[in-house]
Amino acid sequence: MTRGIETVGVESSVRTTQPVPSIDEAVGLARALHAALSEVLLGTPAAVTTAVIAALSGSHLLIEDVPGVGKTVLARALATALGVKLSRVQGHPDLLPSDITGVTVFSPETGTWEFRPGPVFAHVVLLDEMNRTPPRTQSALLEAMEEQQVTVDGESWPLPQPHLVIGTQNPIGQLGTYPLVESQLDRFGLSTSIGYPDADIETRLVLHNGGRYALDMLVPVSDPAQWHRAISATASVHVVTTVAEYAVSLVRATRSAGTVRLGASPRAAISLLRSAQAYAVLAGRAYVTPQDVQAVAVACLSHRLIAEGSGGDGPTMVGRILAAAPVPPT
Numbered sequence: 464m465t466r467g468i469e470t471v472g473v474e475s476s477v478r479t480t481q482p483v484p485s486i487d488e489a490v491g492l493a494r495a496l497h498a499a500l501s502e503v504l505l506g507t508p509a510a511v512t513t514a515v516i517a518a519l520s521g522s523h524l525l526i527e528d529v530p531g532v533g534k535t536v537l538a539r540a541l542a543t544a545l546g547v548k549l550s551r552v553q554g555h556p557d558l559l560p561s562d563i564t565g566v567t568v569f570s571p572e573t574g575t576w577e578f579r580p581g582p583v584f585a586h587v588v589l590l591d592e593m594n595r596t597p598p599r600t601q602s603a604l605l606e607a608m609e610e611q612q613v614t615v616d617g618e619s620w621p622l623p624q625p626h627l628v629i630g631t632q633n634p635i636g637q638l639g640t641y642p643l644v645e646s647q648l649d650r651f652g653l654s655t656s657i658g659y660p661d662a663d664i665e666t667r668l669v670l671h672n673g674g675r676y677a678l679d680m681l682v683p684v685s686d687p688a689q690w691h692r693a694i695s696a697t698a699s700v701h702v703v704t705t706v707a708e709y710a711v712s713l714v715r716a717t718r719s720a721g722t723v724r725l726g727a728s729p730r731a732a733i734s735l736l737r738s739a740q741a742y743a744v745l746a747g748r749a750y751v752t753p754q755d756v757q758a759v760a761v762a763c764l765s766h767r768l769i770a771e772g773s774g775g776d777g778p779t780m781v782g783r784i785l786a787a788a789p790v791p792p793t
């Protein structure tokens with residue numbers, strides 16, 4: 464399985480003093496983004512949709528899969544389509560926190576200390592093979608992912624907005640790796656895997672140098688300002704109270720399920736609703752249905768749950784919870 468009336472306002476992580484931008488513009492961007500990614504990534508519609516949901520909801524994305532299935536190409540395609548440069552960091556055991564955040568250096572010319580921003584200072588940051596990076600360096604990313612700022616030598620620096628971290632990790636071959644801790648996993652709004660393509664698609668990939676040709680041809684469908692507006696518009700999509708209660712009931716069910724040792728946090732509940740809003744935008748709607756929540760539940764919740772005994776993997780646990788929860792009428 465490849466694994467995104469009375470209303471409640473859902474607050475955006477992006478602060479804007481502008482009036483809320485139009486949903487139509489966000490719908491147009493979502494569809495153009497989806498089409499662009501589908502040109503490059505073949506046979507992986509769920510991963511493509513999850514990446515679009517991450518971009519629209521302003522959520523960080525975790526891609527867990529074996530090598531060579533298109534993780535890096537997906538990250539490159541997303542950055543290119545969004546009209547920004549991808550900042551890539553290769554995880555390895557010697558990577559230091561300052562290799563990500565940046566350093567303060569003494570400038571002999573000016574006689575002052577100056578901050579040299581690290582690769583995290585970009586709109587889209589790819590941290591490849593995150594679990595090869597020691598915990599100290601992984602946690603340097605926590606502040607950046609949650610607070611949208613970086614503190615070095617007691618001084619804080621804001622990150623460019625929007626800011627999207629794409630982390631990848633290979634679930635196989637754990638030798639010499641440092642599995643991401645729960646608090647780190649919880650910072651990722653969504654997770655996905657890509658999976659092996661079927662034989663027809665793989666033949667097409669072989670004949671067309673994978674997605675590389677298509678990636679070289681890709682033209683941006685957005686820029687940071689337009690992307691920023693789309694995130695604000697997505698956060699303003701209507702959520703009726705019964706749908707919010709439904710999302711909360713799913714998250715609460717993860718905490719009491721006998722097969723789950725660690726359930727999902729309130730941060731996960733917020734993320735679930737934001738992702739459902741993005742799913743609604745992709746479907747061309749300005750309101751969220753319970754089906755939108757169901758569509759993004761596996762991508763939002765799986766990576767945050769820890770099974771009790773033989774409780775199964777994340778998607779299995781979330782699937783069981785979805786099947787058992789009463790769905791509100793629409």
Ligand SMILES: Nc1ncnc2c1ncn2[C@@H]1O[C@H](COP(=O)(O)OP(=O)(O)O)[C@@H](O)[C@H]1O
Nearest residue numbers: 503504505530531532533534535536673674675
């Ligand atoms: N589903 C796919 N669609 C497009 N290209 C793919 C796909 N799977 C693999 N590839 C191609 O395989 C090669 C390796 O992809 P890459 O993104 O570097 O893998 P990973 O980061 O998962 O190790 C690239 O040339 C890429 O285009």
Ligand SMILES: [Mg+2]
Nearest residue numbers: 534535536591
């Ligand atoms: Mg890669």
